[in-house]
Amino acid sequence: xxxLQESGPGLAKPSETLxxxxxVSGGSVTIxxxxxxxxxxxxxxxxxxxxxxxxxxxxxxxxxQNRVIISMDKSKNQLSLTLISVAAADTAVYYCxxxxxxxxxxxxxxxxxxxxxxx
Amino acid sequence: QSALTQPPSASGSPGxxxxxxCTGTSSDVGAYNYVSWFQQHPDKAPKLIISDVNKRPSxxxxxxxxxxxxxxxxxxxxxxxxxxxxxxxxxxxxxSHSYVFGTGTKVTVL
Numbered sequence: 001x002x003x004l005q006e007s008g009p010g011l012a013k014p015s016e017t018l019x020x021x022x023x024v025s026g027g028s029v030t031i032x033x034x035x036x037x038x039x040x041x042x043x044x045x046x047x048x049x050x051x052x053x054x055x056x057x058x059x060x061x062x063x064x065q066n067r068v069i070i071s072m073d074k075s076k077n078q079l080s081l082t083l084i085s086v087a088a089a090d091t092a093v094y095y096c097x098x099x100x101x102x103x104x105x106x107x108x109x110x111x112x113x114x115x116x117x118x119x
Numbered sequence: 120q121s122a123l124t125q126p127p128s129a130s131g132s133p134g135x136x137x138x139x140x141c142t143g144t145s146s147d148v149g150a151y152n153y154v155s156w157f158q159q160h161p162d163k164a165p166k167l168i169i170s171d172v173n174k175r176p177s178x179x180x181x182x183x184x185x186x187x188x189x190x191x192x193x194x195x196x197x198x199x200x201x202x203x204x205x206x207x208x209x210x211x212x213x214x215s216h217s218y219v220f221g222t223g224t225k226v227t228v229l
Contacts, residue, residue: 045122046157046165046208046220059216062120095164100176103153103212107176109164
């Protein structure tokens with residue numbers, strides 16, 4: 001059973017660059033084509049951040065595309081999310097997901113990692 | 120890219136049915152049959168319960184069903200049970216390789 005485990009610093013200061021990792025265990029990242037990141041602000045809804053294909057192609061939420069980079073390290077079997085110049089509004093639980101079918105990118109979810117942006 | 124609109128809350132008694140709407144536009148819900156639904160219990164990650172408008176992943180109860188008409192998709196939960204009390208979100212593929220989520224609906228089992 002493929003498992004996804006997000007990790008991050010827990011706390012970030014405004015204007016810093018946030019780096020999160022999604023470690024894949026129980027199988028290879030190559031098991032599926034598209035991997036995504038989704039976030040959920042406290043008490044609020046879900047927001048799609050972006051996705052990456054095994055071949056390196058990426059698509060980002062237009063509202064975040066100037067600040068976000070998603071990458072994949074197949075040798076380490078993990079994904080990464082980089083968010084530049086964070087602010088309080090970026091406080092959220094960040095999830096990585098993998099597809100379960102074409103145009104179904106959120107088929108399987110990690111448990112999420114909470115990031116709080118505060119000085 | 121605006122969030123899809125869902126009612127903030129819905130409720131029903133055990134055994135009853137509840138239907139949740141998810142309204143988008145002709146650029147997302149109305150344009151593609153790629154609507155998914157998710158169930159999220161408190162402090163848990165969301166779980167996919169419907170994909171492609173009306174397909175249930177393996178292991179998901181047949182009490183969950185989905186449909187779509189025009190720019191609005193719907194999720195029906197039949198035979199409400201206590202464990203169905205959760206937040207429900209829809210999502211849709213939108214133009215230019217992007218995805219959008221709904222605003223979320225809190226379902227209460229009375």
